[in-house]
Amino acid sequence: MIVKSQPDKAGLRGKRFVVTGGSRGLGQEVVQLLLGEGAFVAACARRTDSLRGHAAETGQLLTGSLDVREAGRLEGFVEQAGEAFGGLDGVVACVGGAQGRGLEEAAPEDWSATWELNVGHSVRLAAAAAPHLRAAGGGSVVFIASVSGWKPGPQAQYGAAKAALIHLAASLARELGPDGIRVNAVSPGSMLIPGKRWDRMxxxxxxxxxAFAEEFPGGALVAPREVAQVVAFLLSAHATGVSGTNIPVDRAQNAPTPDGY
Structure with a gap:
């Protein structure tokens, strides 16, 4: 078992978290922020090369190389993290994405794959973590949704899955609330991530x-760090009164893509 420092009652020092999709983009930003605050983090992704250096340097980070859609793999990683850290205080479902194109081009498999990647893995993460959070006297679950969950844009399967995450947070907050478990969604706007779509554009x-930047009143896309800071707030004791809600972090973005309707 990893030896923990004394937890900070209101902050994140000494707290224990699982983050899916933690090796790049927003997930990596969340992991780095939590580690910087003194938390212990278990981060999984299909590739974890970018995280290994930090894990070796600090001992705060547990990594797992896995596809969250594989039966039992995510659940096993949550159990491993709970055992290594002596419990869990929160989880963040950062893995997401879409498969397929428009309605008449997308196969049924594209819809089911998009659903499983976004909603299915988030449900299984929350279910696997719930016993650990309950044993700790409560905790926080954060789902990464999207402004596409209520601002229409292509592709519909992606927006529908993100809308489901927003509803899921509201519903599970009522179901798990009696155990002291808070559940919230965070909806990032279009983020400027090195090497990704908007950076390439x-x-x-x-x-x-x-032209796309004009969808933002300030003329600037969202920075992953801005979203990660809101996630960290929801994981902390500073947010004990926040549950069942969706928090947009989109700089008042209008259309979610240049191809918005």
Missing amino acids: RREDPAAFA
């Missing part, structure tokens, strides 16, 4: 990127 088609 910025470099390859500056005019199109400038």
Whole structure:
């Protein structure tokens, strides 16, 4: 078992978390922020190369290389984290994405794959973590949804899955609330992540990127750090009164994509 420092009553020091999709983008930002606050983090992703250095340096980080859609793998990782840390105080479902194109082009398998990647894995993460959070006297579950969950844009299967996560947070907050477990959704706007879609557009088609930036009143896309800070707040004791809600972090973005309707 990992030896923990004394927990900070209101903050994150010494607290114990599981983060899915923690090796890049928003997930990596969440992991780095939590580690910087002195928390213990178990992060899983299909590839965890980017996290290994920090794990070796601090001993605060447990990593697992897995696909969250594989039967039993995510549940096993949650159990491993709970055992290594002596319990859990919260979980963050960062894995997400979409498969397929428009309604007439997308196969039924595209819809089911998108649903499982976003909603299915989040449900299984919450279910696996619930006994650990209950044993700790309560905790926090955070689902990463999206502004696409209520601002229409292509593709419909992605937006529908993110809308389901927002509803899931509200429903599970009522179900798990008696055990002191808070459940919330965070809906990022379009984030400027190195190497991802909007960063490529910025470099390859500056005019199109400038036009898309006009969807934001301030003219700037969302930074992953801005979203991670809200996630960290929801995981902390500073947010004990916040449960069952969806918090947009989108800089008042209008259309969620340049192809918005």
